[in-house]
Amino acid sequence: xxxxxxxxxxxxxxxxxxxxxxxxxxxxxxxxxxxxxxxxxxxxxxxxxxxxxxxxxxxxxxxxxxxxxxxxxxxxxxxxxxxxxxxxxxxxxxxxxxxxxxxxxxxxxxxxxxxxxxxxxxxxxxxxxxxxxxxxxxxxxxxxxxxxxxxxxxxxxxxxxxxxxxxxxxxxxxxxxxxxxxxxxxxxxxxxxxxxxxxxxxxxxxxxxxxxxxxxxxxxxxxxxxxxxxxxxxxxxxxxxxxxxxxxxxxxxxxxxxxxxxxxxxxxxxxxxxxxxxxx
Amino acid sequence: xxxxxxxxxxxxxxxxxxxxxxxxxxxxxxxxxxxxxxxxxxxxxxxxxxxxxxxxxxxxxxxxxxxxxxxxxxxxxxxxxxxxxxxxxxxxxxxxxxxxxxxxxxxxxxxxxxxxxxxxxxxxxxxxxxxxxxxxxxxxxxxxxxxxxxxxxxxxxxxxxxxxxxxxxxxxxxxxxxxxxxxxxxxxxxxxxxxxxxxxxxxxxxxxxxxxxxxxxxxxxxxxxxxxxxxxxxxxxxxxxxxxxxxxxxxxxxxxxxxxxxxxxxxxxxxxxxxxxxxxxxxxxxxxxxxxxxxxxxxxxxxxxxxxxxxxxxxxxxxxxxxxxxxxxxxxxxxxxxxxxxxxxxxxxxxxxxxxxxxxxxxxxxxxxxxxxxxxxxxxxxxxxxxxxx
Ligand SMILES: Nc1ncnc2c1ncn2[C@@H]1O[C@H](COP(=O)(O)OP(=O)(O)OP(=O)(O)O)[C@@H](O)[C@H]1O
Ligand SMILES: [Mg+2]
Numbered sequence: 001x002x003x004x005x006x007x008x009x010x011x012x013x014x015x016x017x018x019x020x021x022x023x024x025x026x027x028x029x030x031x032x033x034x035x036x037x038x039x040x041x042x043x044x045x046x047x048x049x050x051x052x053x054x055x056x057x058x059x060x061x062x063x064x065x066x067x068x069x070x071x072x073x074x075x076x077x078x079x080x081x082x083x084x085x086x087x088x089x090x091x092x093x094x095x096x097x098x099x100x101x102x103x104x105x106x107x108x109x110x111x112x113x114x115x116x117x118x119x120x121x122x123x124x125x126x127x128x129x130x131x132x133x134x135x136x137x138x139x140x141x142x143x144x145x146x147x148x149x150x151x152x153x154x155x156x157x158x159x160x161x162x163x164x165x166x167x168x169x170x171x172x173x174x175x176x177x178x179x180x181x182x183x184x185x186x187x188x189x190x191x192x193x194x195x196x197x198x199x200x201x202x203x204x205x206x207x208x209x210x211x212x213x214x215x216x217x218x219x220x221x222x223x224x225x226x227x228x229x230x231x232x233x234x235x236x237x238x239x240x241x242x243x244x245x246x247x248x249x250x251x252x253x254x255x256x257x258x259x260x261x262x263x264x265x266x267x268x269x270x271x272x273x274x275x276x277x278x279x280x
Numbered sequence: 281x282x283x284x285x286x287x288x289x290x291x292x293x294x295x296x297x298x299x300x301x302x303x304x305x306x307x308x309x310x311x312x313x314x315x316x317x318x319x320x321x322x323x324x325x326x327x328x329x330x331x332x333x334x335x336x337x338x339x340x341x342x343x344x345x346x347x348x349x350x351x352x353x354x355x356x357x358x359x360x361x362x363x364x365x366x367x368x369x370x371x372x373x374x375x376x377x378x379x380x381x382x383x384x385x386x387x388x389x390x391x392x393x394x395x396x397x398x399x400x401x402x403x404x405x406x407x408x409x410x411x412x413x414x415x416x417x418x419x420x421x422x423x424x425x426x427x428x429x430x431x432x433x434x435x436x437x438x439x440x441x442x443x444x445x446x447x448x449x450x451x452x453x454x455x456x457x458x459x460x461x462x463x464x465x466x467x468x469x470x471x472x473x474x475x476x477x478x479x480x481x482x483x484x485x486x487x488x489x490x491x492x493x494x495x496x497x498x499x500x501x502x503x504x505x506x507x508x509x510x511x512x513x514x515x516x517x518x519x520x521x522x523x524x525x526x527x528x529x530x531x532x533x534x535x536x537x538x539x540x541x542x543x544x545x546x547x548x549x550x551x552x553x554x555x556x557x558x559x560x561x562x563x564x565x566x567x568x569x570x571x572x573x574x575x576x577x578x579x580x581x582x583x584x585x586x587x588x589x590x591x592x593x594x595x596x597x598x599x600x601x602x603x604x605x606x607x608x609x610x611x612x613x614x615x616x617x618x619x620x621x622x623x624x625x626x627x628x629x630x631x632x633x634x635x636x637x638x639x640x641x642x643x644x645x646x647x648x649x650x651x652x653x654x655x656x657x658x659x660x661x662x663x664x665x666x667x668x669x670x
Contacts, residue, residue, distance in 0.1 A: 110546075121539055
């Protein structure tokens with residue numbers, strides 16, 4: 001119940017939101033920096049000379065028609081897909097192209113997938129347990145023990161994502177919207193510096209969407225001794241984007257078509273054309 | 281094939297351990313029940329064997345004791361396979377190789393124990409080497425006259441093979457059907473190699489004519505009973521170890537790797553290392569099973585490397601039910617009992633029966649016998665008082 005009180009005090013930093021110690025260096029610039037990135041699949045250029053800069057503490061929305069390359073961009077940042085050319089930097093110290101998925105994850109980049117992927121055979125509590133920031137090597141994982149402190153953190157997140165009464169049910173039984181929330185909860189457990197959130201509100205009710213918007217805006221820019229959290233959201237739902245957006249980037253055919261405030265972007269003739277052409 | 285057999289894990293309120301990982305299994309009701317049944321059955325057979333004279337209707341013959349001991353070794357092998365197949369989704373069709381390597385390590389010790397009691401009476405060389413006109417022991421036979429060394433090799437030989445093989449396979453993210461196929465290739469290649477006389481493992485005939493183990497005569501009833509009890513204890517210890525792993529956080533990470541490998545990586549876990557660790561443990565357990573098996577059947581030959589044998593093991597596990605561990609034990613015992621009975625009546629039909637059994641189980645009992653049992657005794661997860669209050 002502490003948490004409810006905590007949530008009421010919006011100006012404070014919640015314990016669960018404090019990023020774990022991360023060596024990322026953002027003193028001289030952005031937290032994420034993509035330069036001239038290209039990748040093609042069987043000759044098809046999914047990402048084409050993409051340039052993108054995310055500032056420390058920023059909340060950035062990325063929109064774009066289907067197939068614009070939004071998910072592929074996240075695949076590149078998280079090490080799942082290797083680009084053909086270009087460079088990707090996390091802060092000014094870490095070249096993400098030289099790291100694999102677990103290394104990038106431990107560095108503090110968390111990801112929510114477009115298709116919600118939770119561990120369906122495990123309970124909701126266990127899903128959060130596995131996501132929790134901790135020593136993830138094999139032997140420490142084997143000998144890891146649950147304690148009061150960890151339990152409290154999981155309970156905290158359970159309350160935030162509204163799944164506390166289902167904590168011992170298998171994640172497989174959750175609705176689509178609840179799985180989205182569970183995945184967001186797993187992100188919170190990871191305490192990342194940078195959150196990549198792919199279509200978080202698909203399958204959510206209006207009310208759930210509002211709560212998501214509130215949570216994401218609160219997460220972005222949260223200061224702590226270790227730094228601030230930055231959030232990148234990919235979303236199709238324009239209403240949702242309008243409700244949270246500060247800066248919007250429009251992707252089209254693998255590169256940036258427009259960037260700026262929501263109003264500026266949505267009045268851009270190029271953007272209007274792309275979206276009208278798509279039938280939106 | 282692995283997709284056809286959906287696996288399951290009962291959600292439970294106290295699944296998340298706050299105890300030492302090795303202590304966790306002892307607090308689980310199902311594990312306690314399993315150990316009680318296993319150790320009770322071993323004790324009962326021993327008592328019936330010892331207390332009643334031959335010819336008495338309740339007497340359990342030495343033949344039966346040894347047969348049961350053999351089944352227990354198979355059960356341990358099945359548990360090892362279930363650990364990686366059920367919980368990690370790695371379908372090894374070559375686990376017989378690790379079983380056979382453990383068996384050969386034991387067999388080499390038993391050969392050296394024969395000393396000058398062989399047919400040729402050579403105190404330094406096993407009979408088959410004398411027969412091949414070899415004049416000295418190959419380097420890799422050295423040390424096997426010492427029990428501690430041989431017993432260490434029982435786990436190390438399969439463990440090291442699994443380490444090298446798994447390192448190469450998992451690092452390059454070979455999984456699914458491809459992994460199954462290369463495990464088949466592995467055991468097949470080893471079988472061909474061990475068939476060759478030049479390899480120095482007795483070729484076609486393998487290793488046999490064992491006399492004694494740690495000074496105990498292998499033909500005596502007491503030794504045979506001891507081996508049976510030892511097999512039961514090995515199964516119990518192996519089972520507890522596997523339970524400890526699957527109910528630890530690493531076990532939950534394994535299930536995560538099995539169901540959503542990419543997601544697990546993005547949480548920061550090194551999937552390939554988790555796979556390697558559990559694979560090596562599983563191979564070592566298979567080696568121990570092989571080591572208890574060999575003195576009871578009295579021979580180890582390259583036939584144990586046969587790809588068919590490894591496939592049979594997978595059928596035991598599928599029949600018993602994946603991802604339960606006790607299902608693997610039930611499957612191994614039932615199928616092998618059926619095999620004993622069946623091959624007595626119609627030896628040629630056994631493979632067809634096994635194949636039919638596998639198809640029937642996959643279609644009608646996708647979760648095996650254990651799944652059937654769970655359905656009957658399923659307790660619905662009741663919300664606890666704590667949950668209701670929240
Ligand atoms: N692994 C792959 N192999 C081949 N083509 C791919 C691969 N991944 C993505 N693509 C193609 O690249 C293009 C960009 O895909 P991407 O998933 O990044 O789009 P998106 O912007 O996320 O679209 P959506 O809004 O539908 O999620 C698509 O045309 C897709 O078909
Ligand atoms: Mg997408």
